[in-house]
Amino acid sequence: MKALCWHGKYDVRYETVPDPVISDDRDAIIRVTSCAICGSDLHLFNGIMPGMHEGDILGHETMGEVVEVGRGNKRLKVGDRVVVPFTIACGECFFCRRGYYSGCENSNPNKDKVKKLWGNSPAGLFGYSHLLGGYAGGQAEFLRVPYADIGPIKVPDGLSDEKVLFLSDIFPTGYMAAEFCDIHQGDTVAVWGCGPVGQFAIRSCFLLGAERVIAIDTVPERLALARTTGAQTVDFMQEDVYDVIQDMTRGRGADACIDAVGTEPHSTASIDSIVDRLKVATFMGTDQPHVLRQAIECCRNFGVVSIVGVYGGYLDKIPFGSAINRGLTIRMAQTPVQHYLPKLLRLIEEGKIDPSFVITHSVPLSQGSELYKTFRDKEDGCIKVVLQPHA
Template structure:
């Protein structure tokens, strides 16, 4: 089969690789009808994610048709059309039973490695390094799905791939980021990053009752998409973000701040971001948390900082004194997608949101490596890429 594979920093390829096979009775094999390039995939391309090996199949947003089912899987049958959550979860362990599917105790085949890095292991993920299980990803013609009897969601008749696909990751992630903000109605929510996850967070914040959303980015197409959703937009190259939010909130600060950027924050005009870049380049640091620092400073007293951007290691110079002295609450997680999928499917069916609004490019797998670069370099108005194997 054909699949997108990683061969080192900035080296993504469309290769011919072996077809997946059933390895466990609860498995299923999915013929992929649609998959997508996620912003967190760019961290892999940029060499920011440890534990990658040359030839690894990438991708964790996918859906398609069941073509083979393991003998113990009673929930799926050949011909079912399903969306696959990016978190791999057994459905039976302590965390899965509590709905914390991204903390699954069984699905990471390399849990001991993750424990050395983070203290405890999260769930295994599709296409996202051997630290998180080394599972082949979904940017491929076929994908093996472990524990396929847990968490998948069947796509209703009449719903397009484009409407359903993002239930696999970016819609639940953006919605979770907004839900973390404890929106009761009438709040001002500031969101850093107007990429695909940020766009979902903007719309989710409004769905949950926010009165105002302030969206921060610098890419014109992303800012235009945010304005189309009703957000107030700030270009961080043109304004001082802290001063602008202070003015908009009469000096109080945003009720909650969402970091939808993560480890590779731009922040080119800031001194702290320059230092971050030097540390990463000289292997003295692992992440560039400029946005997180700014979100803390822009959040009102006793507000919430919601973190949904990807971070991988240790963060420097976080203003924790500001957070503790002003009573901030931090909420963050790899998204327990299985928890959110049915909730958000219902919202789509009711017509409250159509997640396909974010798609700007549709292409074949063979065009995928070039579109990784287009997406990363923010060219051609690229906000979200969907691939059709």
């Protein structure tokens, strides 16, 4: 089959690889009908995440049609149309039984390696390094899905791929970011990052009752898309974000702040951002948490900071004194996608949200290597790329 494979920093290739096969009775094989490039894939493309091996198949936003099912999988059958969560979960362990699927104790065969980095291991993920399981990703013509009797959700025939594909990751992630904010009627929520996850966070904040959302970015197309929801926007390259939020909230700060950016923020001239870049460039640091620092400082007393942007290692100079002395609640997670799927699928079926709004580019998988660059460089108005492996 054909797939997009990682061969090092800035090097993604469209090439022929072996077809996946059933290796466990609970497995399923799907023929991928749509997949996408995620913002977190860019951390792999940019070479900042450890544990990648040359030739690894990328991708964790995937859906398709079941073409083969293991003998022990009684939930799926050949012909079922499914969306596959990016988090791989057994459904049986301590965390899965409590709905914390992204903390699954059994799905990462390399958990002893990641314990050395993080103290304990989260769930395995598709196409996201050997630290998180070494699983082949879904930017391919076919995908093996482990624990397929727990993860994939069946999709009604009346819903197009474009409407449901993002149930695999970015819609649940954005919704979780908003849910973490404990939104009350009349609240103001500030969202850093108007990429795909940020866009879903903005819409989810309004769905959950926020009166005002302040969307922070500098890319014109992203800011324009945020404004279509009724969000107020701030271009951080043109305005001081802290001062603007203070003015908008009469000096109190936002009720909740969402970091939908993570470890690779857009470069700014602020001192902390410059120091972050120097530390990473000289191997004296692992992440660039400029946005997180700003979110903490812009949040009102006893407010919530919600973190869904990806961080990988150790964060420097976090204003923890501000957070503790002002009573902030900080919530964060890799999304337990399976927990959110039934609720969010209903929202789509009821017409309360059409996730396809975020798509700007839809191309054959064979063009994926070029679109990685386009997405990274935010060229051609690119916000979200969908790939069709069989186009």
